Amino acid sequence: MDTKSNVLMHKYELGRMLGQGTFGKVYYARSLQSGQGVAIKVIDKDKIMKVGIVNQIKREISIMRLARHPYIINLYEVMATKTKIYFVIEYAKGGELFNKVAKGKLQEDLARKYFRQLINTVDFCHSRGVYHRDLKPENILLDEDENLKISDFGLSALAESRRQDGLLHTTCGTPAYVAPEVISRKGYDGAVSDIWSCGVILFVLLSGYLPFHSSNLMELYRKIGKADYKCPKWISPEAKRLLMRILDPNPMTRTTIAKIKESTWFRTGWRPESEANEAESSDEGRDGSRLANLNAFDIISLSPGFDLSRLFDEETCVTKEARFLLLRPASVIVSKLEEIAKCMKLRITKKDAGLFKFEGAKEGRKGYLSIDAEIYVLTPAFHLVQVKKTVGDSLEYQKVFDEGIRPGLEDVVWAWEGESQPRLEPGRQQDELLSMSSSQERHSEQQRGQDLLERQLLLLQEQLP
Structure with missing residues (x-):
């Protein structure tokens, strides 16, 4: 960093400090290119190495890339030097929700607005296999329009973190917001425990x-285990009933997000068009679903040559996933995925923002196999598909991939990650590929040693905002 001018890597001008934690500081900054205000979290690499939370930092980066939503703090890019790691994130001008609640209870309509945004966002995270595990007003920020921005995914877990019993076993979170089953240390469902935390937040808001x-x-802990609490008299009967269903100490009978959304209190004054329930996305699919756009940071973080492990000088972990590029409309990709599911006797579920889930009909050696296939928009002509195992046995996943997914997509895939040559296609598409090949030659020196897909992602990155 240039200490004289406070310019970081010739890209950001650092301003006042916004906060300080155990492992680093957060600064307000301004992009020299666009003038946009951002927040930059500066993490001391030596400190996180000493306490052994490198994997936690990696997970936070991965999760923030995975969970792109209007009510989640956006991670723009990650940079690193020999001693520091820099998270460049969205700046929330409204500060913490905690500061608003610290002044006293909120009006019921405002509390309902925040709670609706919270539930919709948590529901989105769960659809991506992300469990926050530390939801509280201190980790919820507000933007200039008084909308929520959930932050701090450092304690979050992914679906693949579950053990063979299908449960999470790491005790974490803030005591006053933690669900009873987390305290009991017997394993818990991350989605169900997040719902409890949302209930505690709703109580605090009201x-x-x-x-x-x-x-x-x-x-x-005794009070939490017995759900020993009393609602103040000013909370409405409908809100009390909803709280009672959410703050149920038995995770098996606790209400679900779907039922919360159906409740009278939740739906009061609700206008579907006023809620931003989807992640930032564009490009309509055949069935009207919207596909997620990849920005420059997304492309870099997907690219194997820019693996997150390089931030920490460690060996890359083997992941059960594959990526490939297609010069095909989204509708063709969706049809192919449906054909593969039928052929392999897998259940396929369409989620929002281009996510499709394959699930095995029979229980395998490590439970029911679950595979995510997510379609991203690179440019109007290009789509990237990422396929990865989320639950189940790795050998079963490999068999499905080798015998079903790969051959089922062979005739539409332009380039697989790790292959040396793309498949040329006639007409306009071939012209476009030849143009890209020419561009590749101009960049050959700096990109030597990277595989084809990585080079194409980097070239596409230059075309995106």
Whole structure:
């Protein structure tokens, strides 16, 4: 960093410090190229190495790339030097939701607005196999339009973190917001425990204080385990009923997000068109679903030559996933995925923003196999598809991939990750590929040693904002 001018890597001008944590500081900054205000989290690499949380930082980066949503803080890019790691993230001008609640209870309509945004965003995260595990007002920011921006995914877990019993087993989170089953250390469903935390947040929004509090930690856990709380008299009967269903100490009978959305209190004054329920996306698919755009940082983070492990000088972990490029409309890709599912006797579920889930009909050696296939828009002419195993046995996944997915897509895929040559196609598409090949030659020196797909991603990156 240029300490005299406070310019970071010739890209950002650093301003005032916004906050400070155990492993680094957060600064306000301005992009020298666009003038946009951002926040930059500066992490001390030596500190995180010493306490062994490198994997936690990697996971946070991966999750923030995976969970792109209007109500989640956007991660623009990650940079690193020998001693520091820099997260360039969206700047939320409104500060923490905690600061608003600290002044007292909110009006019911405002609390409902925030709770709706929270539930819709948590629902989106769960559809991506992401469980936050530390939801609280301190980790929820507000933008200039008073909309939520969920942050701090450092304690989050992915679906593949679950053990063979299908549960998570790491005890984490803030005591006052943690679900009873997390405290019990017997394994828990990340989605169900997140719902409990949302209930605690709703109580705080409506009352101005915590439902469970005690100076003695064991007494606090006892109250949480029995859901020992009392609603103040000003909370409406509908809100009390919803809280009772969410703050159910039994995770098996606790209400679901789908049922929360159906509740009278949640739906009061609800206008579907006013809610941003989808991630930032564009390009209509055949069935009206919207596909996620990849920006420059997304492309870099997907590219094997820019593996996150390089931030930490460690060996790359083997991942059960594959990526490929297609010069085909989204509707053709969707049809192919449906054909593959039928052929391999897999259930296929269409989620939002271009995500498709394949699930095995029979239980395998490590439970039911689950595979995600996600379609991204690179340019109007290009799509990238990422396929990865989320749950189940790796050998079963490999068999499905080798015998079903790969041959089923062979006639439409232009380039697979790791292959030396793309498949040329006639007409306009071939002209476009030849143009890209010419561009590749001009960049050959700096890109030597990278595989074809990586080079194409980097070239496409230059065309995107």
